[in-house]
Amino acid sequence: MLSTTYNNSFFLLTIIILLVLSFVSPSNAQLSSTFYSKTCPKxxxxxxxxxxxxxxxxxxxxxxxxxxxxxxxxxxxxxxxxxxxxxxxxxxxxxxxxxxxxxxxxxxxxxxxxxxxxxxxxxxxxxxxxxxxxxxxxxxxxxxxxxxxxxxxxxxxxxxxxxxxxxLPTPFETLAQITAKFSAVNLNITDLVALSGAHTFGRAQCQFFSQRLYNFSGTGNPDPTLNTTYLTTLQQSCPQNGNGSTLNNLDPSSPNTFDKNYFTNLLNNRGLLQTDQELFSTNGSSTISIVRNFANNKKAFFQAFAQAMIKMGNISPLTGTQGEIRADCKKVNGS
Missing domain, CATH: 1.10.520.10 (Peroxidase; domain 1)
Structure with missing residues (x-):
């Protein structure tokens, strides 16, 4: 009798576990670097x-x-x-x-x-x-x-x-606001600074930083954290009331190379976007020491960036039977 009761209980417990797993497995499925090793190896x-x-x-x-x-x-x-x-x-x-x-x-x-x-x-x-x-x-x-x-x-x-x-973080927000947006997706301060380092290549339009050149925070003056020589260069590229879509290098020293110069620029007050420079110019911020470290240690930056990209790539992915595999990236299948 005891053996029968135990077997029945074990059977019921097994059924319950299987039912629970059937509900949670799609959302808890793990991403893998070898996911396409057999289905699309190249x-x-x-x-x-x-x-x-x-x-x-x-x-x-x-x-x-x-x-x-x-x-x-x-x-x-x-x-x-x-x-x-x-x-x-x-x-x-x-x-x-x-x-x-x-x-x-x-x-x-x-x-x-x-x-x-x-x-x-x-x-x-x-x-x-x-x-x-x-x-x-x-x-x-x-x-x-x-x-x-x-x-x-x-x-x-x-x-x-x-x-x-x-x-999405914007170039006009405070460091506290940016930090909150990163934290909301489980990315920490080091992730924030490392991912900001992607601004070591690429361009930005004048409209995203021109307020720093002429009317910072409504003062009618330029952002005092801007290097004066850099300020003059940017004012020539982005004249007041000029074309807001004009492109400027995010990293003027090596705009097409992924390196640590972005952080060196911040040390010299040459961050293009307000949110760039705030990583180093916000008094008392824990980001300052991270910027200094990355500016002096390319290996540390590269390692932190790679880790942060992996973490970011794991923000709420659809897996298992969730979503679909689109035939055309621009539209949902069947639409």
Whole structure:
């Protein structure tokens, strides 16, 4: 009798555990660097080759592709929602949100990567994973660090323009506001400083920093933290009431190379964006010592950046049977 009761109880417990696992396994599935080892073994080289080709005519593309991954993950998690155009059930696109409108770019290269992958292994690689792979390839191609990209994300079915307008850090926010946005997605201060180091390559439009040149915080004067020589250079490039879309190098010393010069620039008050310079110029901030360390130790920066990119790439991914694998990164299947 005791044995029968024990066996029945064990059987019921086993059933309960299996039922619980059936509900939680999709969301708890782990990303893996070998996810496509059998289904699309050349995925990394295909992504890299398309970017190499694009890079020949567009030296900005690597920085732009890295930024796409960042702007995707902070909204809805890393689900390629940023890539969706208006159409079908998508009534608003994240592409037209303030932080992305007329500044997020590289979508055509993502489409080219998707087409190349569809030829080699159709219907296998998600657009969300393409963004993650493209970011790693872009950084490493410009002499930055490399890392094992964790894969297995699936693509989202919705876009979130409101989230893109409110969740993405902007160049006009305080360090406290930026820190809060990073913390909300489980990224710490070191992650914040390391990921900001992606501004070691790429460009920014005058409209995103011109207030620092002429009317900082409504004072009618330039930002006092700006190096005066650098201020003069920027005022020549971005005259008051001039063309706000004029591009300027985020790192004037080596704009197309992924290195530690971004942090050296901060030490010399040559951060282009307000949120760049605040990492070093905010009195009492724990970011100051991190900036100094990265400015003096490229290896430390590269290691922290790679770790932060892996963490960022793990923000709320869709896995298992969640979402879908889009046939076209611009639209949900069947729309």
């Amino acid at each position: 995925v990394s080289s295909i992504v890299r080759n398309v970017i190499k080709q694009a890079r020949k005519s567009d030296p900005r593309i690597t920085a732009s592709l890295t930024r796409l991954h960042f702007h995707d993950c902070f909204v809805n998690g890393c689900d390629a929602s940023l890539l969706l155009d208006v159409g079908g059930n998508i009534t608003q696109s994240e592409k037209t949100a303030g932080p992305n409108n007329n500044s997020a770019r590289g979508f055509n290269v993502i489409d080219n990567i998707k087409a190349a992958l569809n030829s080699s292994c159709p219907g296998v690689v998600s657009c969300a994973d393409i963004l993650a792979l493209a970011a790693e390839a872009s950084v490493s191609l410009e002499k930055g660090p490399s890392w094992k990209v964790l894969l297995g994300r699936r693509d989202g079915l919705t876009a979130n323009k409101t989230g893109a307008n409110t969740l």
